[in-house]
Amino acid sequence: MVPTQLSSKRKTVLSGVQPTGTLHIGNYIGALSVWVANQQSYRNLFMIANLHALTIPEAVKAESLRQKAREVAALYVACGIDPEQSVVFLQSDVPAHPYLAWILGCCIPLGWLERMTQYKSKASQADTVGSGLLNYPALQAADILAYRADFVPVGDDQNQHLEITRDVAQRFNHLFGEYFPLPETLNRSSGARIMGLDDPTVKMSKSLAEKHRNHAIMLLDKPNEIKRKIMSATTDSGSEVHIEDASPGVHNLLLLYETLSAQDRARVQAQFAGKGYGYLKKALVDVVVAVLQPIQSAYNDILADPQRLDDILQDGAAKANTIANKTLADVRRLVGV
Template sequence: MSDNSVGKRKRVLSGVQPSGNLTVGNYVGALRQWAREQYNFESFFCVVDLHAITVPYDPLALREKTREVAALYLACGIDPEVSTVFVQSHVSAHAELTWLLNGITPLGWLNRMTQFKDKSAKQQVDSVSMGLLDYPVLMAADILLYQADAVPVGEDQKQHLELTRDIAQRFNHLFGDTFTIPDPMIPPTGARIMGLDNPTAKMSKSETGSEYHAVYLLDPPNRARKKVMRAVTDSGREIRFSRDPERAGVNNLLELYEALTAQSREDIEQQFDGKGYGDLKKAVAEAVVDMLGPIQQRYEDLTRDSSYIDNLLARGAERANEVASATLKTVRERMGFLEPLR
């Protein structure tokens, strides 16, 4: 059962893996929304480092990127005085609840996960980890530990959130009302920014196939401009929003511009009426650079003293552990585990 009594703010929880480089897509589809909504909810934002080890990784890079992602949370507007910012592995309840939920999660549910199929297809069969298959159960544990009412997610994570709801409902049926059933929060624009080099695939922070795939939040201005100017378009001329797959590149640039400028689609189409793709790319590039400037300055300020981020994460883990431990205690009791004498 949720520990959110009537009258209290509802809770949200979300997180990003410390792998690859955070992109403009991460910002407009997730981080910006978190910053806006944190004042309306009791917010928990974690760096999900346990998720990052489900595929081959570099331990040194993991540690470095964990701090980087945490600092970028703050640079993008997450206020540590308002929201709880922490590292997933710093709260051991995440791993324990995952194992407990494994006991009630049918294998068939996991085998249906599209993301597992996609990621495992890119690896040799013998190298696919059990963690990759179990990834959605860990995600469920992340959410359910904090009795989250809502989870800001992109379209690609909706299936995992649906699984979280299924697991929570199954647990509640078996052991009594224990978990809050979370709802998705998907922003109306910018929820799914696509790759600049391949507008049919979501912009990914871990894509290494092309240096022009994504604009990273820490890209210098000239680099960001160059990437946008190299974006794939088509052989047409009309600059209008479209669902035509043949026009996916232009539509992706328009949706990115829409997300960054908050202009209406009608106004944007009027702005580019009679203009060419080069004009569109220049406008998008400048909007991107204008967005990145304050984020990068804030990031530089936050990371001058490396101990600041570590201390902030320690405080966040302490608060997160208070909430997670209470949920885990209830779960253990209802599942019939004998508690050790203190």
């Protein structure tokens, strides 16, 4: 039943995304494109974390959440994630996640959870804090450990959560017997960290994109939107591009161009040194449009055949359940339930 590539010796990688907001060019460069490039090297599981999206229930709209989850899955496939090679699934389709989260949560001291900076930050903003927001790391640990993942590709902001996953795995192993391997951070070789177009001092983010229209280029943006956003991007009072000591805004534009055009730094330097910022921006518009066009085209093809997406998600859920249920059965036996 388990396909051959799933039982191979390749290292297991679990990636999760919350289906809130919309995927942007920073997600593509920083994460998606890297995953696609490394697809053969690992046994990849791509999870749409729709249970995590419930931690702030005031923001949840059922129909929108349902639709967003499918949209993200479709975009993943459109960006080149191959559902034959990798497992694409919805977190909510694998009941072992919350089950395992309960068991692991019992092994997590409150202090660990209260220390999480993401919790403190979100809790201070929310007017009502649900216990799910605090317990978030338990579910995340379950996500990762259910597949006994070797690697988790996370950004700096998620490092703390991965540490708690390791800590709880260790504590479980100590209490109930060595079972879980300790997952490690998967470093992205490219290291491209794309900043917001409207504010190059902060990382491009889904949440800011919802508040500031010109913050990020979304993967489904039309060419005229892409042009408007790039042309309005923050630069500085200088008049021409200097690669060496470019201001944050200009540096960000150059980085985008370099990454998306797959050219080396020397070539980019030769192309833009001494040119005006407007010239750089117009060139970048063309590159972005060219990169996104095939993705959007593939996305539309997928949407045109909803049955195909259903099949992909069903198939992904079946594969994920097979692995996660095995882990859950082992864990239940170890703790005696």
